[in-house]
Structure formats: structure tokens, C-alpha cells
Amino acid sequence: MTxxxxxxxxxxxxxxxxxxxxxLTLGLTPPHAQDAAQEVFLRLYLALRKGESIQxxxxxxxxxxxxxxxxxxxxxxxxxxxxxxxxxLRDLRPPxxxxxxxxxxxxxxxxxxxTLSAQQRQCLYLRxxxxxxREIAAALGxxxxxxxxxxxxxxxxxxxxxxx
Amino acid sequence: MNSATHPDAELLLRLADExxxxxxxxxxxxxxxxxxxxxxxxxxxxxxSEDILRFHQTVLKPALPEPPRAWELPRRIPSAPRVIAFPIxxxxxxxxxxxxxxxxxxxxxxxxxxxxxxxxxxxxVRERAAPNPRxxxxxxxxxxxxxxxxxxxxxxxxxxxxxxxxxxxxRQAGFSTEDPLSAxxxxxxxxxxxxxxxxxxxxxxxxxxxxxxxEGVVREAxxxxxxxxxxxxxxxxxxxxxxxxxxxxxxxxxxxxxxxxPPVPPPAPRRAQAPAxxxxxxxxxxQVMAALHRIGADLGEPVDxxxxxxxxxxSGAGLAPARQEQIRAALTDIPGVRIAFESxxxxxxxxxxxxxxxxxxxxxxxxxxxxxxxxxxxxxDPGDSLIEATDRAVQRAYALAALAQRFPAPLEASLAPADRxxxxxxxxxxxxxxxxxxxxxxxxxxxxxxxxxxxxxxxAGWQQTAETVLAAARGADQAINAATADLDARKTRLAxxxxxxxxxxxxxxxxxx
Numbered sequence: 271m272t273x274x275x276x277x278x279x280x281x282x283x284x285x286x287x288x289x290x291x292x293x294l295t296l297g298l299t300p301p302h303a304q305d306a307a308q309e310v311f312l313r314l315y316l317a318l319r320k321g322e323s324i325q326x327x328x329x330x331x332x333x334x335x336x337x338x339x340x341x342x343x344x345x346x347x348x349x350x351x352x353x354x355x356x357x358x359l360r361d362l363r364p365p366x367x368x369x370x371x372x373x374x375x376x377x378x379x380x381x382x383x384x385t386l387s388a389q390q391r392q393c394l395y396l397r398x399x400x401x402x403x404r405e406i407a408a409a410l411g412x413x414x415x416x417x418x419x420x421x422x423x424x425x426x427x428x429x430x431x432x433x434x
Numbered sequence: 435m436n437s438a439t440h441p442d443a444e445l446l447l448r449l450a451d452e453x454x455x456x457x458x459x460x461x462x463x464x465x466x467x468x469x470x471x472x473x474x475x476x477x478x479x480x481x482x483s484e485d486i487l488r489f490h491q492t493v494l495k496p497a498l499p500e501p502p503r504a505w506e507l508p509r510r511i512p513s514a515p516r517v518i519a520f521p522i523x524x525x526x527x528x529x530x531x532x533x534x535x536x537x538x539x540x541x542x543x544x545x546x547x548x549x550x551x552x553x554x555x556x557x558x559v560r561e562r563a564a565p566n567p568r569x570x571x572x573x574x575x576x577x578x579x580x581x582x583x584x585x586x587x588x589x590x591x592x593x594x595x596x597x598x599x600x601x602x603x604x605r606q607a608g609f610s611t612e613d614p615l616s617a618x619x620x621x622x623x624x625x626x627x628x629x630x631x632x633x634x635x636x637x638x639x640x641x642x643x644x645x646x647x648x649e650g651v652v653r654e655a656x657x658x659x660x661x662x663x664x665x666x667x668x669x670x671x672x673x674x675x676x677x678x679x680x681x682x683x684x685x686x687x688x689x690x691x692x693x694x695x696p697p698v699p700p701p702a703p704r705r706a707q708a709p710a711x712x713x714x715x716x717x718x719x720x721q722v723m724a725a726l727h728r729i730g731a732d733l734g735e736p737v738d739x740x741x742x743x744x745x746x747x748x749s750g751a752g753l754a755p756a757r758q759e760q761i762r763a764a765l766t767d768i769p770g771v772r773i774a775f776e777s778x779x780x781x782x783x784x785x786x787x788x789x790x791x792x793x794x795x796x797x798x799x800x801x802x803x804x805x806x807x808x809x810x811x812x813x814x815d816p817g818d819s820l821i822e823a824t825d826r827a828v829q830r831a832y833a834l835a836a837l838a839q840r841f842p843a844p845l846e847a848s849l850a851p852a853d854r855x856x857x858x859x860x861x862x863x864x865x866x867x868x869x870x871x872x873x874x875x876x877x878x879x880x881x882x883x884x885x886x887x888x889x890x891x892x893x894a895g896w897q898q899t900a901e902t903v904l905a906a907a908r909g910a911d912q913a914i915n916a917a918t919a920d921l922d923a924r925k926t927r928l929a930x931x932x933x934x935x936x937x938x939x940x941x942x943x944x945x946x947x
Contacts, residue, residue: 397451428486
């Protein structure tokens with residue numbers, strides 16, 4: 271196996287499920303999200319083979335995934351924007367084995383999460399996936415200060431919800 | 435922001451998420467060290483942040499359905515580059531998918547090279563998601579050894595017996611003293627290097643990430659992560675001076691034996707002994723202000739200067755020890771100066787009699803900034819640049835007004851010519867930076883602001899003008915940050931404030947000559 275193969279395989283195994291789930295949150299159906307995720311790693315492979323220098327693989331992969339996800343949604347138009355993510359939002363359940371307090375807390379956060387704007391949710395989602403602000407900004411195609419604003423507001427709202 | 439104003443929610447979040455520059459981090463931490471309210475706010479924010487991570491891992495992601503098919507390895511793609519129509523055609527048959535799965539399983543038996551960055555990132559996510567407040571670590575340096583909680587609140591006063599030398603070694607290395615044996619601390623050090631080489635070794639139990647660099651005081655650092663859960667168990671820093679700092683985790687059973695540490699009462703605030711001092715007057719006050727001005731300690735830091743009967747009393751609250759030293763050194767040759775630093779407790783800074791700058795509202799979009807962003811295609815964010823320029827302008831306007839209040843016209847007139855020149859030179863310094871910041875704001879805003887005609891202001895002595903400058907700077911700041919007023923009214927107000935500022939700065943400069 272060449273070093274390139276190793277690198278791509280490694281990134282693929284590390285990130286594919288995360289990328290796939292992120293695409294689901296963009297409103298893609300599971301089969302489409304998986305196709306798009308495969309496409310992301312194909313592009314990664316091609317980019318690396320062309321000798322492109324990629325500073326942060328994870329950031330790169332999410333950025334490409336976001337753009338592909340939006341392309342897909344624009345082309346298909348088979349379902350209203352974000353239908354997928356709205357559908358899954360109805361079904362947020364705390365883990366069954368969690369304690370009472372933890373379940374309550376997770377429920378509060380889930381309720382507040384539903385009230386966030388799609389972009390706030392995306393920022394927060396990518397932050398939880400370990401992306402830095404700079405990478406979130408690149409992935410979503412917005413400025414870093416907008417990312418900061420979105421995150422600040424989103425977290426303030428979740429924080430408030432947890433204390434009500 | 436300056437350290438006299440409370441950081442807003444965004445700044446605290448950026449601190450928690452390590453999105454601030456070293457300098458900004460220093461400033462916010464300096465404020466936090468003096469402000470229990472902001473510390474509480476930060477702690478609450480960190481709690482929420484952990485809740486959100488758990489929500490992400492245990493609620494949100496499990497709610498998303500599994501992928502419907504087996505994954506296809508991307509390297510099984512034909513080697514010639516081709517344009518791929520999206521969505522890609524599903525080409526793999528079930529049999530091929532099975533082969534892919536077999537290849538995958540076989541691969542997992544072989545040691546796969548792991549990237550240091552990935553390992554660290556994962557370890558960081560885990561440690562953020564599951565903090566362990568009872569974890570303890572041992573740090574060894576030369577022949578000394580110190581056992582402490584893994585995570586320290588650096589903002590609390592130092593405990594008696596803290597080996598300051600170990601803290602100093604860590605700090606020198608650019609390592610967090612708050613939580614040094616962590617993937618976060620290691621990553622932060624590592625990502626600050628522009629040249630580095632990573633190596634990852636794996637044995638049956640651990641990954642060992644070793645990063646070496648030609649930069650800085652540390653030539654090599656390594657972090658050992660348990661393979662099962664990527665939990666950091668030990669770290670070693672090798673300094674270029676051939677010294678070594680070792681850290682390892684104290685096993686949990688040892689912690690039980692040792693028991694929790696009894697809380698140590700914070701030490702009484704240190705106050706300099708007041709020796710008999712020669713009488714000091716306005717001339718010495720000018721010297722003190724000039725000395726502070728040279729080290730930038732007149733820009734809203736919590737440093738108070740008061741002229742009392744026969745002495746100039748300089749006091750500060752919550753300043754870092756290094757900054758305290760710097761201030762002492764700057765003031766050392768001036769007669770009649772008494773210095774007293776307090777290590778804790780919030781004190782209002784010099785100029786705190788002036789209204790505090792309100793934090794930007796966190797709950798509303800700022801259409802002005804959006805419009806600015808929309809109007810520009812450049813790589814740099816004009817919104818960021820505008821906010822920075824405005825902060826700089828407001829900071830200098832406050833410094834100017836504070837100087838004017840300290841040396842009102844009658845007092846200034848009584849000063850010796852050399853001292854008067856010194857006061858005016860300080861004011862001119864502030865005016866220069868204010869002027870540059872206003873020009874920067876103006877350039878950024880040209881495209882979106884309406885023209886404004888304002889009558890040229892009349893001069894009434896620089897002290898008076900300084901007050902008016904502050905009012906105009908705050909007007910501009912509010913017009914930029916206001917959440918409620920309608921956009922056109924804000925723009926008009928901003929254009930007028932900026933035009934007025936430009937005129938006032940000109941007058942001020944003439945008056946100060």
C-alpha cells in the first residue's frame with residue numbers, strides 16, 4: 271500500500287461516519303448522505319494525488335462535505351430544505367442508561383437545540399466534531415466572526431435553557 | 435477590550451475554545467484574575483460546553499440512522515483522474531462490497547500509521563467530554579517532585595509551597611500550568627510551532643506522540659496516551675538547556691490513600707510596607723504617569739494612581755506577577771512613590787468613573803456588519819477589522835479623557851514646562867493612535883455610510899476637547915454595536931460621529947502642540 275493509500279484509508283476510517291452523519295443533518299437522506307460521503311473521500315484521494323497540500327484533513331473533509339451536501343440538495347429538490355434534519359430533531363432522546371438528572375439536562379438541551387437556526391446548529395455541530403472556528407468558517411463559507419457570533423448566541427441559548 | 439471592562443460572552447467563549455491570541459488570552463485572564471463574577475460566568479460556560487458535547491455524543495449522533503450500506507474504500511478507485519458526475523454511480527456489487535469489507539478487516543489487523551494531530555484531537559475531545567476533577571498528577575523537575583490536582587484553577591491565589599520554578603518552566607515552554615498533563619496543553623504547544631516533526635509510536639498499551647522542533651526553549655516533547663481510551667498518562671518536556679520536566683498521572687488508588695487536599699485559605703493580600711517617603715507632588719505624578727505610559731499601563735489596566743498628601747500611591751489589583759514586576763521596575767527611580775498590589779479582589783481601574791463600555795449584545799444580528807461583509811470580497815473580514823479599530827479608538831479616547839481629568843488646565847498650568855510637555859506628549863500619543871484608528875474605521879465604512887456634514891468644532895482647551903472626543907468615540911461605538919435602532923439611523927449617526935471625531939482630533943492636535 272502506498273503512503274497515499276494509507277493516508278486516505280486512515281482519514282476514511284477516522285472520519286467517514288462523522289461526515290455521513292453531518293450530511294444527514296444537512297437534510298440528505300441516508301443513501302444520499304452515504305453517496306456524498308463516499309464522494310468526499312474520493313475527492314480527498316484525488317486532491318492528495320495531485321499533490322495538493324492539505325493542512326488539516328478533518329477540516330478539509332468537512333468543508334468538502336458541506337459543499338457537496340448543499341449541491342446535492344440544490345440539485346435534487348426532492349424534499350423541502352432541511353426536511354431530513356427536522357425529522358430527526360423530533361426524535362432526540364437521552365440515552366436510556368443515563369441518570370435522572372442527566373436525562374433531564376439532555377432533554378432541556380434538546381428542546382433548546384430545536385429552537386436554534388440551521389446555521390447555529392451547523393456551527394455547534396462542527397464545533398462538537400472538534401473543528402476549530404477557522405475550519406468551521408471555511409466549511410460553512412462564512413466569516414470567522416460570524417462563526418463566533420453564531421456560537422456565542424447558540425450556546426447562550428442552550429445555557430439559559432439548562433437553567434430554567 | 436481592556437482589562438478594566440468585563441469580557442463579553444463571546445470573548446469568554448473564545449477563551450474557553452482557545453480561539454484567542456496569546457496577547458488577548460493574557461488580557462482576558464488578567465481580568466478574570468480580578469473578577470470573581472466573570473470567573474463564575476466562565477465556569478458556567480464550561481459546564482454548558484460539556485453538556486453540549488455530551489448531548490452531541492449521546493443524544494444527537496445516536497439519533498442519526500446508520501449508513502444503509504457497507505462502505506467502499508476510496509483507494510479502490512481507478513488510478514486515472516476523472517471527472518465524477520455527482521451523485522456517483524453505484525458500481526460495486528454486493529460481492530465487491532464484500533471484498534472491500536474483507537480488505538478492511540485485514541487492514542485493521544496491521545498497525546495503521548496514525549497521525550499525531552488526529553490522535554491529539556480525539557484525545558482532546560474525550561478529555562473535554564469527561565473531565566475528572568479528582569485526577570492528580572506528579573511533576574518532576576531536577577530533584578523536586580510535586581503532586582497536585584491535574585487541573586488547577588490558575589486564577590486562584592497560589593498555594594503555599596507551590597514550586598514556582600516548575601510553573602515558570604512550564605510557562606516558559608508555552609505549556610498550560612492549569613492542566614499541563616493533557617492533550618489540550620500538548621496540542622496548544624504543538625500548534626504554536628511553525629516548524630515541527632511528529633512521531634507516533636505504538637506499543638501494546640500506549641501511543642506515544644513525540645514532537646520535536648527547532649523553535650523555542652523546548653526541543654522535544656512527548657505525550658503518552660493509553661491506547662484504549664486515549665487518556666494522557668505521562669508527558670516529558672526536553673528543554674534545549676538539557677533540562678527535563680516529567681509529568682505523570684498518580685494512580686487513582688494512590689489518590690484515595692492521600693485523600694482530598696484540605697482547602698488552603700488564600701494568603702492575605704500583599705501590601706508593600708510603607709517606608710518614610712520624601713514628599714511628592716504633581717511633578718512626580720507626571721513622572722509616574724509617563725513611566726506607566728511607556729509600558730502601556732495607562733490603557734485601562736486595573737492600575738490606580740492617586741496623589742495623596744506627600745506621596746503618589748500606585749495600586750493595582752489582580753495583575754500578573756510579571757506585570758507587577760514590570761510596573762515596579764518602571765517606577766523605581768521616582769521619589770515618593772508607594773506601590774501596593776493586591777493579588778485578589780476586583781478593583782475598579784483608573785478612569786472607572788467613566789461609564790463602562792457596554793458589551794456587544796449577543797442576541798441580535800448586526801445588519802451593519804453584515805452589509806459591510808457583503809460589500810467586500812477580500813479575504814480579511816471587514817467586520818473584524820472594524821470592531822478592532824473601534825475598540826482601539828475607544829480605548830485611546832478613554833485614556834485621553836482620563837489624562838485630561840488627571841491634569842485639568844489649572845493644574846497643568848502650574849507644572850514646570852518640561853513636565854507640561856511630557857503630559858502633552860502622552861496626550862499626543864493617544865491622539866495619534868486614535869486618529870489612525872478613526873481613519874481605519876472610515877476607510878472600512880466608506881462604502882456603506884452616507885455623507886455627513888458637521889460644523890467644524892471649536893477648541894476650548896485640550897482637556898475639554900478630550901471629553902468631547904470620548905463622547906464622539908462612544909457615539910460611534912454605540913452606532914456600530916447598537917442592536918435596536920434602525921439601520922439607516924445608525925448609519926447617519928455613525929457618519930456624523932466619525933466626521934465629528936476627525937474634526938475634533940485635528941483641533942486636539944493643534945491644542946496640544
